Amino acid sequence: MSFVKIWIHLVFSTKNRSPWLKKEFRHDVYKHIAENCKEKEIFLQAINGYTDHVHCLISLGKDQNIAKITQLIKGESSFWINKNTLVDEQFSWQDDYFAVSVSESQVETVISYIKNQEIHHSKKSFDDEVNEFMTKYGWQIIKG
Numbered sequence: 001m002s003f004v005k006i007w008i009h010l011v012f013s014t015k016n017r018s019p020w021l022k023k024e025f026r027h028d029v030y031k032h033i034a035e036n037c038k039e040k041e042i043f044l045q046a047i048n049g050y051t052d053h054v055h056c057l058i059s060l061g062k063d064q065n066i067a068k069i070t071q072l073i074k075g076e077s078s079f080w081i082n083k084n085t086l087v088d089e090q091f092s093w094q095d096d097y098f099a100v101s102v103s104e105s106q107v108e109t110v111i112s113y114i115k116n117q118e119i120h121h122s123k124k125s126f127d128d129e130v131n132e133f134m135t136k137y138g139w140q141i142i143k144g
Contacts, residue, residue: 006060007045009110011053012074012097019051020087029086030054033077042069045107046114050121055114057102066099 014020021029030047033054037044042064046057058069074093081091102110121129 002062004060004062005104007102007104007107007110008058008060008066008099009102009114010056010058010066010070010073010097010099012070013053013094015092015094017052017094020089020091021049021051021054022086023051025086026051029077029081032080033073036076036080037073040072042072046111048114048117050117055117057107057110057114070097070099 026049030049033047033056034044036042037058041061043059043061044056045059047054049055056073060066060069074097078092081087
């Protein structure tokens, strides 16, 4: 029997970072994503976000990869949001996302960070958060 525990902090945003995830229904979206993950055997430990993005803490299974899980989560949730006409326009997620590994010793810290997104974003914009992640992890946006 194989045993795998690889924690991933996954963040993805709405198309053009539009503030479509209104407070009135954003938790319904998270609940739906959690139910969909359970159905697809994706171990989602935490989910939360703000008006224009979502944070997830996921533990990858032995036959799973980040790209496939992200595609499943984003594709199905955008279909569900549109089917339930939660926004006035055609909803979609941005194609890009970022994902980083999380050590076991930092899991509780990341869960707390994800749970406190509304408080966090009352002080810091998503753009500032993205820039902070880019600097912290040494990523660069290459414009072509």
